[in-house]
Amino acid sequence: MKAIVQDRYGPPEVLHVEEMERPTPKDDELLIRVRASTVTQSDTHVRAAYPVLYRFLVGFRRPRWTTLGVEFSGEVEAVGAAVTEFKAGDAVFGGPTTWFGAHAEYICVRERAPIALKPEGMSFDEAAAVSDGASQALGTLRVADAREGRRIVIYGASGSLGTAAVQLAKHFGAHVTAVCNTKNVELVRSLGADEVVDYLREDFTKNGQTYDAIIDAVGKYSFRRGRVALKPGGVYVATDGGRFLLETLAFSIATRFVGSKRVRGAFGRRTKQDVQLLKELIEAGEFRAVIDRTYPMEQIAEAHRYVETWQKTGNVVLNIGS
Numbered sequence: 001m002k003a004i005v006q007d008r009y010g011p012p013e014v015l016h017v018e019e020m021e022r023p024t025p026k027d028d029e030l031l032i033r034v035r036a037s038t039v040t041q042s043d044t045h046v047r048a049a050y051p052v053l054y055r056f057l058v059g060f061r062r063p064r065w066t067t068l069g070v071e072f073s074g075e076v077e078a079v080g081a082a083v084t085e086f087k088a089g090d091a092v093f094g095g096p097t098t099w100f101g102a103h104a105e106y107i108c109v110r111e112r113a114p115i116a117l118k119p120e121g122m123s124f125d126e127a128a129a130v131s132d133g134a135s136q137a138l139g140t141l142r143v144a145d146a147r148e149g150r151r152i153v154i155y156g157a158s159g160s161l162g163t164a165a166v167q168l169a170k171h172f173g174a175h176v177t178a179v180c181n182t183k184n185v186e187l188v189r190s191l192g193a194d195e196v197v198d199y200l201r202e203d204f205t206k207n208g209q210t211y212d213a214i215i216d217a218v219g220k221y222s223f224r225r226g227r228v229a230l231k232p233g234g235v236y237v238a239t240d241g242g243r244f245l246l247e248t249l250a251f252s253i254a255t256r257f258v259g260s261k262r263v264r265g266a267f268g269r270r271t272k273q274d275v276q277l278l279k280e281l282i283e284a285g286e287f288r289a290v291i292d293r294t295y296p297m298e299q300i301a302e303a304h305r306y307v308e309t310w311q312k313t314g315n316v317v318l319n320i321g322s
Contacts, residue, residue, distance in 0.1 A: 002321060003104035004300050005066045009049040012301035012308075015068075023108045027080040030109055032092060034074040034320045036128035037102040039295070039303040040160065043068040046100070047304060069102025069318070071095045073118055073127035083111045091118040093127035094275045095135070103297065105321045114270040119282040122289075129289040129315035133160030134278050135270045137168050137217075140237045143264045144213035148173030151211045153204060153229070156218030157193065158184035161239060163290040163314045165217055166191045171286050177211065179204055184313055187290070205229040213237060218310070223263050235262045290314025297321070 001022045006014045025031040046068060049055045058064050073093040076086050086092065094115030101107050109115060114135070118127045140161070144152055146169045154169065156162045157178035169176045170192040178193035182200050189196050197204045205228050212234050214226045219240030226236055281287040294317040295303040307316055 001105040002297065003067050004069075004297055006047060006063055006068075007066060008062055009047065009055075011048070012304035015047065015300045015304065017298055017300070020104070022106050025078055025080045025108045027082040028110050028112075029080045029097075030076050030083060030086055030092075030111060030115075031078040032072070032074045032107050032109060033077045034072045034102060034105055034107055035124035036074070037069045037072045037318045037320055038129050038132065038160075039300070039307050039316045039318055040070055040132055041307060042070055042099075042132075043103075044304050044308050065098075065100040067103050068100050069096070069104070070099060071128060071130070071132040072102035072107065072320075073124040074107075074320075077106065080111075085111055086117075091124075091127075092116065093118045093279075094131050094272075095270050103300070103318065103320070112272060114272050114275045116272065116275045116279045119279050122282060125291065125294060125317045125319070126289045129160075129291050129317055130164075130278055130282070130287075131270065131275050133162075133315065134164040134168065134287070135274050136161045136239065137165035138274050138277075139269060140165060140215045140217070140239060141169055141172060141174075143237045144169075144174075144215055144235060146172040146174040146213075150174045150213065151177070151209075151231075153177045153179060153211050153214040153226070154193075155179045155199075155214060155216050155221045155226075157188045157191075157196075158313050159218055160290075160312075160315050162217035163188070163191055164287075165215060166193050167287050168281075170194075171281060177204060177209075187313065191290075210234070216240070233262075235264050237264050291317050293317070294319060 003020045005018045046058050076090040092115050097110045097113040152174045154165045158180040176193045177195040178188045179197045180188050182198050185196050210231045215237045223236040292313045296319050
């Protein structure tokens with residue numbers, strides 16, 4: 001089988017397509033023929049081991065995962081003897097048992113992994129672009145307590161996490177103020193946002209409104225900047241681990257100056273229940289994947305370079321195999 005591999009950290013050029021042995025499923029595993037995956041910010045960070053904190057998580061000297069890819073769609077090729085939920089021929093989508101490995105023509109995942117049957121009427125490209133950003137979005141919205149009556153800001157509403165968070169927050173009944181740049185205003189409005197703020201033209205913290213939660217969906221905003229727009233008891237939700245630690249350290253010292261406003265982190269724990277929920281929302285017409293560009297696996301370096309521009313809208317899809 002073909003797989004995208006790296007044997008060292010570095011720029012996009014360390015990635016290359018290589019022939020590897022097809023894996024064999026264990027009793028509790030499915031062998032999946034991968035049709036599509038995505039290239040995410042997580043993939044680019046791990047590939048480059050940047051920030052350096054990633055080396056402590058994914059291998060200090062060399063990559064623990066030589067094949068990246070955090071989500072996929074495809075078809076079940078074979079199942080282990082103990083598998084009862086899926087059968088050969090099923091179209092599925094979701095994420096690997098561990099964090100990576102989807103940039104290959106075949107992958108083995110456990111039956112209890114965060115996977116589900118592919119939604120009816122959805123293409124493999126679209127299904128591949130669902131579970132990672134939406135799982136992260138669900139994590140942030142739970143921390144933000146998204147529900148009817150809550151006013152929530154989603155900063156960076158045009159990325160993978162952001163486009164999912166806007167749709168899911170509306171599903172939960174929250175009032176959504178989405179912040180993005182000029183070129184994505186109409187897209188984000190079409191996802192259901194109640195208000196859309198173009199950050200190139202307006203600062204949402206100066207409009208006189210206050211909010212129950214601010215979600216930093218791109219790791220580029222800060223509690224320091226946004227706290228003036230939080231209600232008493234409001235929460236700033238960080239999705240970047242490094243920023244979350246720094247914000248927490250700095251502002252826990254200054255609690256008396258920020259009152260009851262809090263900094264919380266949300267880092268996207270993926271579950272089978274969440275993927276099943278997403279399937280149901282897609283089939284009900286309440287959620288859709290947003291795709292910016294699609295690349296063949298032979299252009300993996302170009303895909304990484306584009307994602308690293310931080311200009312992608314929604315998801316960058318990677319077609320696997322022929």
